Amino acid sequence: MSPISATGDMEAKLGGGLVFSFRPSVIINVGVDLRGKQYINTDIELSVPGSIRFDAALSTSCVDGVKFDVSGKLGVDFSVSHGLPGWDSANYHWVDSTEGTIFSECVPFSVLAKRALEGNLVSRASEEPLELPESTRSTCAYSSKGVYCADDDDQEELDCNMNTLDSNTATEDAENELMRRGVLAPRNSKILPYCNTKGASGYEGFHDDNQGKIKFSNYPSSSELVSNYYPNAATYDAEDPNSCTNLNLVKLAKTPQQPSTPTANQGRKYDSEHILEGQVVQRFFNARGMAWSNKTAPTALANTAARKYPDPTKGAKDELAWCLYMQKWWQPEEPKNGKDETWIPNTVLGGEYPGYHWHYTDEMVLLEALLNQQVKQGWFSGNKLYHEKAMSTYIKKGQWSLYAKTLKAHILMWQYYNIDSIKKTLVKQANRIETKLKDLEDTEIMKNLGTKYDKPYISQGLSALWKEWVRSDHKRVESDVKKFLILWTKRAYDLNRPDDPKVNLQPGQMRQKNKAIVTVFEVYLAAVQNLQAWDIDWDMDTSDDDDGMDID
Structure with a gap:
């Protein structure tokens, strides 16, 4: 799954998947590549006046598709463009969801239905809680490795004094x-x-x-x-x-x-x-x-x-x-x-x-x-x-x-x-x-x-x-x-x-x-x-006539 990008004032508590409390919209791009070919490039737009947890995973229990889970307490507008195979490019809507699972399905992609998925198909949800930057007044990027936001105008001057x-x-x-x-x-x-x-x-x-x-x-x-x-x-x-x-x-x-x-x-x-x-x-x-x-x-x-x-x-x-x-x-x-x-x-x-x-x-x-x-x-x-x-x-x-x-x-x-x-x-x-x-x-x-x-x-x-x-x-x-x-x-x-x-x-x-x-x-x-490898020759001849020290 590609990183998620969004604009707005947000708060997040991250631990496992991605959990958002925010306004107004988040655009999610889901890409699936296999053997160097791109099979999926789907945009998903969430408009969530509440909080939502989003997980997407390739799973051995869902070999013919991608496992999607959405949970939280919220109202959700779910807009899909260039939908996954088996999906319609349309709007999905839930109203007054109660706390708990909102959506949990194995979404099929027929283009891969007859292909064997190789390798270790594991969840791409983050394994550790992710830290949010202290300031989120600008564009932020989300990935399984972290959540980062662009620097503010009052950023520090670079000081390289060792x-x-x-x-x-x-x-x-x-x-x-x-x-x-x-x-x-x-x-x-x-x-x-x-x-x-x-x-x-x-x-x-x-x-x-x-x-x-x-x-x-x-x-x-x-x-x-x-x-x-x-x-x-x-x-x-x-x-x-x-x-x-x-x-x-x-x-x-x-x-x-x-x-x-x-x-x-x-x-x-x-x-x-x-x-x-x-x-x-x-x-x-x-x-x-x-x-x-x-x-x-x-x-x-x-x-x-x-x-x-x-x-x-x-x-x-x-x-x-x-x-x-x-x-x-x-x-x-x-x-x-x-x-x-x-x-x-x-x-x-x-x-x-x-x-x-x-x-x-x-x-x-x-x-x-x-x-x-x-x-x-x-x-x-x-x-x-x-x-x-x-x-x-x-x-x-x-x-x-x-x-x-x-x-x-x-x-x-x-x-x-x-x-x-x-x-x-x-x-x-x-x-x-x-x-x-x-x-x-x-x-x-x-x-x-x-x-x-x-x-x-x-x-x-x-x-x-x-x-x-x-x-x-x-x-x-x-x-x-x-x-x-x-x-x-x-x-x-x-x-x-x-x-x-x-x-x-x-x-x-x-x-x-x-x-x-x-x-x-x-x-x-x-x-x-371009770092040069150490290449230590442990079998080198260390005998010499000098005192063994690099001095002038």
């Missing part, structure tokens, strides 16, 4: 612990737990009392990286943070010498960045725990891949779920050799990340803070993308500046993974994690903890699984971000077409009087359609 883009998503994404952590936690310290309740609730062994804790190498802050290690550290940021149409991510010609001080950098702030996100490792362990554990719900089906392990504690006879077993071996708490330190495999693994004292420090770069803390971390958190939940609200309120800046932030970050030196460092770090997982499982765990228990460690084959995981997870992120950008740039493009009667509107499109807004979203759509 420095004014809110970097705090704690309120908007309240359920996203990693996003909050990105805002509040120091950037040079990172401990990420797995097998805890936030990692996956409802699985055996996922409990805060037996969580693993990956303690990553403490690493230099952006100021420390520049002052103590690399004064010419590669620094990445928008080429023009104030431009609406410049979407280029570049390596700055000069490294900021006070990277953490916005006033010294025209409002910009930079983080030290170690490329491979720690969340990728954290989520790898959580994924293994879910794959190899049963759910705790009494009605849950047994997981045929669930694993049980012998408790290695001396004299113990119990069997342990995967998370409990991993805690015994990967998160022991006893000091080693009587020293005031512990040997913890989780910490050893985290130590493969760059840190202080030239410990792979040469792999670090500077990245603009919002791109790093919000966009990049959000991508790999496994939760909502940065400002993803706000996009519909921006449309509803006509906040095209925030909308544009959010899209720009994602487009900028996308280009980070097109930089050869970044991809090379990413692969190098992923390979180190792979090697260390193998070393830990093959020799190091038993060498350091074998005398602690009376049963040997059972290898999980984590090295090979990590190799598959890190590749698939980056592919997942690439796909998710691309879908996000295509969806929201196309929607902005459709809702901001030129205010020119010579330009014909397609279903769902709206006119925009502000030429700058029209231009911006034309540029954005073209940019997204």
Whole structure:
């Protein structure tokens, strides 16, 4: 069914189908295409001095037609032009309808009566409640994806200053612990737990009392990286943070010498960045725990891949779920050799990340803070993308500046993974994690903890699984971000077409009087359609004679 367009002062409460309380008339166009041919192009005019709910569906219970339902309490004039096959092009009239079903029929279309309808014939009614714009003093467009109205004359001027883009998503994404952590936690310290309740609730062994804790190498802050290690550290940021149409991510010609001080950098702030996100490792362990554990719900089906392990504690006879077993071996708490330190495999693994004292420090770069803390971390958190939940609200309120800046932030970050030196460092770090997982499982765990228990460690084959995981997870992120950008740039493009009667509107499109807004979203759509795939060569040769850092 094509979107519905109407003119007038309207109110709507939408949830499932389309429900209207309005004056005076609504014109509905119903089009049915099958195998590239148009079989139906019907105009239906409703004059409703009350409220009406309209649903149209292709249904398996109505294989020879289209199922139409009209319900409400109203008087309805139903005018049909170019009627569906089996319909007369005429006026249909109901008077003083009571609350309930007004019209519910399978309307046949003979042209398809002898054809088999293929595919999944489902209702085109909206699955979720649709938000109405706050102002409806102009033409509105309705579709199964939303209800949108043209901007008023008092619309905002477009502001593309990236420095004014809110970097705090704690309120908007309240359920996203990693996003909050990105805002509040120091950037040079990172401990990420797995097998805890936030990692996956409802699985055996996922409990805060037996969580693993990956303690990553403490690493230099952006100021420390520049002052103590690399004064010419590669620094990445928008080429023009104030431009609406410049979407280029570049390596700055000069490294900021006070990277953490916005006033010294025209409002910009930079983080030290170690490329491979720690969340990728954290989520790898959580994924293994879910794959190899049963759910705790009494009605849950047994997981045929669930694993049980012998408790290695001396004299113990119990069997342990995967998370409990991993805690015994990967998160022991006893000091080693009587020293005031512990040997913890989780910490050893985290130590493969760059840190202080030239410990792979040469792999670090500077990245603009919002791109790093919000966009990049959000991508790999496994939760909502940065400002993803706000996009519909921006449309509803006509906040095209925030909308544009959010899209720009994602487009900028996308280009980070097109930089050869970044991809090379990413692969190098992923390979180190792979090697260390193998070393830990093959020799190091038993060498350091074998005398602690009376049963040997059972290898999980984590090295090979990590190799598959890190590749698939980056592919997942690439796909998710691309879908996000295509969806929201196309929607902005459709809702901001030129205010020119010579330009014909397609279903769902709206006119925009502000030429700058029209231009911006034309540029954005073209940019997204031409995004270069990441094409990360995970099997590349990462050995070289330089220090592994892109510096001048």
